[in-house]
Amino acid sequence: MPNRRAAISADCPQSTDRRLDALLTLLAENSTIVVSGAKIAKEIGVSRQQVWRWIQKLRDLGVRVKGHPRTGYHIERIPDILAPQLLSHRLYGTPFARKIFHYFKVDSTNSVAMRLGEAGELHGAVVLAEEQTAGRGRSGRSWVSEKSAGISCSILLRPPISPAQAPLLTLVAGLAARDAAAEELDALPDIRWPNDLLVHGRKFCGILTEMRAEPDRIYYAVVGIGMNVNQTKMPAELGDLATSLRIDTGKVHSRLELLIRLLRHLDRYYNQFLAEGSGPILRRFSEVSSYFRGKRVRITTAAETFTGSTAGLESSGVLRVQRDDGRGLELIHSGDVSEAD
Ligand code: BTN
Numbered sequence: 001m002p003n004r005r006a007a008i009s010a011d012c013p014q015s016t017d018r019r020l021d022a023l024l025t026l027l028a029e030n031s032t033i034v035v036s037g038a039k040i041a042k043e044i045g046v047s048r049q050q051v052w053r054w055i056q057k058l059r060d061l062g063v064r065v066k067g068h069p070r071t072g073y074h075i076e077r078i079p080d081i082l083a084p085q086l087l088s089h090r091l092y093g094t095p096f097a098r099k100i101f102h103y104f105k106v107d108s109t110n111s112v113a114m115r116l117g118e119a120g121e122l123h124g125a126v127v128l129a130e131e132q133t134a135g136r137g138r139s140g141r142s143w144v145s146e147k148s149a150g151i152s153c154s155i156l157l158r159p160p161i162s163p164a165q166a167p168l169l170t171l172v173a174g175l176a177a178r179d180a181a182a183e184e185l186d187a188l189p190d191i192r193w194p195n196d197l198l199v200h201g202r203k204f205c206g207i208l209t210e211m212r213a214e215p216d217r218i219y220y221a222v223v224g225i226g227m228n229v230n231q232t233k234m235p236a237e238l239g240d241l242a243t244s245l246r247i248d249t250g251k252v253h254s255r256l257e258l259l260i261r262l263l264r265h266l267d268r269y270y271n272q273f274l275a276e277g278s279g280p281i282l283r284r285f286s287e288v289s290s291y292f293r294g295k296r297v298r299i300t301t302a303a304e305t306f307t308g309s310t311a312g313l314e315s316s317g318v319l320r321v322q323r324d325d326g327r328g329l330e331l332i333h334s335g336d337v338s339e340a341d
Pocket residue numbers: 107108109110111132134135136137138139141143151152153154196205206207208224225226227
């Protein structure tokens with residue numbers, strides 16, 4: 001459907017040139033040998049001068065490419081760039097392999113994915129950015145995304161569920177990100193309802209779910225995941241509230257491997273949710289989140305701030321909190337949760 005495709009992409013900023021993506025994949029897949037400029041040019045369908053310009057661009061981005069047009073090129077180390085071709089090979093069999101939009105720099109991957117949703121893009125489209133200039137967090141906050149240090153990823157979903165079940169989508173995404181990160185960490189990560197990931201009490205991943213819906217139907221939902229991976233320091237204003245996998249473990253982590261695992265876990269949890277309903281998702285949440293039951297919390301909603309103790313989740317994923325002020329059980333649909341002393 002060339003016309004429909006053209007209409008969808010016309011609505012969004014231009015993503016990374018597919019031939020630059022092909023160049024990166026070619027170099028990565030031939031990392032042990034020198035590939036001549038002429039061969040690369042022929043394979044990806046551009047001039048040798050263009051190959052040279054793109055090699056320079058990759059070098060500017062920190063990809064270590066050895067050689068020059070006459071001798072040929074080879075990559076010194078597989079770059080940790082979230083290149084669509086490298087990803088889609090490894091996501092085969094999931095809906096996320098079909099359409100991956102990559103940006104070196106964009107305002108917000110959630111904004112792009114929302115526009116794609118509006119324009120009719122299919123379920124499973126993935127939007128990735130090496131850097132966001134206006135990353136968005138929950139409750140109108142901003143989200144800082146340093147170049148190529150973390151994962152900034154938004155996934156477009158068209159779930160056949162009602163908006164009342166939407167909090168479960170957020171839990172599904174949180175569980176997927178949690179399982180992917182757990183394999184990189186020495187300590188167990190925690191999930192602060194609904195889906196902040198913490199390690200040693202500090203947040204390293206946040207998720208922003210946005211959607212367009214009618215009372216009984218979701219047209220599309222965008223799950224935006226921001227994970228701090230290889231940052232060596234966090235913005236001073238976040239104090240000791242935030243961390244990255246690298247700060248926590250002292251090791252460098254592969255963003256590419258993490259993202260592949262995250263999307264595979266997301267596929268698994270999402271399918272399980274659609275097939276079996278909320279039961280398995282809530283059970284898993286109760287196993288891996290210390291916030292599920294009996295946690296002393298401070299809740300800030302649009303209307304008020306109060307303290308209490310968590311008392312499990314509703315089947316829709318909404319949090320139950322027993323208030324300290326004697327006013328009974330409160331259902332938290334959205335709001336900020338922090339640990340109370
Ligand atoms: C939070 O406040 O904890 C949620 C942060 C979500 C950040 C991610 S980064 C990828 C996606 N694009 C955005 O603009 N926001 C989300």
